[in-house]
Amino acid sequence: MFDSIFEIFWLIGLVVGSVIRGVYAKRPKKDEIAVDHKIRLERLLLFLSSLGLIVLPLFYVFSPWLDFADYRLPDWAGWIGVAIFAFALWLLWKAHDDLGHSFSPSVQLKKEHALVTLGVFRLIRHPIYAAHGIWGIAQALLLQNWIAGLSMLVFFLPLYLARVPREEQMMLERFGEEYREYMNKTGRVLPKFSNLGSGREMR
Numbered sequence: 001m002f003d004s005i006f007e008i009f010w011l012i013g014l015v016v017g018s019v020i021r022g023v024y025a026k027r028p029k030k031d032e033i034a035v036d037h038k039i040r041l042e043r044l045l046l047f048l049s050s051l052g053l054i055v056l057p058l059f060y061v062f063s064p065w066l067d068f069a070d071y072r073l074p075d076w077a078g079w080i081g082v083a084i085f086a087f088a089l090w091l092l093w094k095a096h097d098d099l100g101h102s103f104s105p106s107v108q109l110k111k112e113h114a115l116v117t118l119g120v121f122r123l124i125r126h127p128i129y130a131a132h133g134i135w136g137i138a139q140a141l142l143l144q145n146w147i148a149g150l151s152m153l154v155f156f157l158p159l160y161l162a163r164v165p166r167e168e169q170m171m172l173e174r175f176g177e178e179y180r181e182y183m184n185k186t187g188r189v190l191p192k193f194s195n196l197g198s199g200r201e202m203r
Helices: 005-024 042-062 075-102 127-142 148-175 177-185 193-198
Strands: 033-036 108-110
Touching: 005 042, 005 075, 005 127, 042 127, 042 148, 075 127, 127 148, 148 177
Parallel strands: none
Antiparallel strands: 033 108
């Protein structure tokens, strides 16, 4: 069933990530939502993301049907994958925790939505997307298969490209110049390294 210890680490990480998401993913009630920018395509994009995050990797781990697409990396690459996965899970938890009540699983704003600029949001505007991108890199190192290993990166990218511009436009409409200033000081999923040494907390 498991061809390597790294598949076990991937499975453990999937469970941990699912627990983190489950704890914070309580959907807001309709009367809590002030702005809703969901599009019809979103369900398809979420399905594809789940295909790359869960379905294809589990199919690979628990069946031999995708073994024809295996590749082999040295053991040290797998252990780097474990470390990267651990960081992705930490970032996923920290981003959800920093957002608190302002977290929404969709492109929505609650009536009492606050602009969060502390914690990991001091450096990047979309740490949850960053965490999933890092997760995808780790998955390629842990599940050494051209289909299952790369599926997270391939299927997550369309969701990222479709959602992030709409989310930022929604935030600009809600918070105006405050959010524009925040955008100037932070990167989307990577920090603006010119700001790392300033030592200033955004308030």
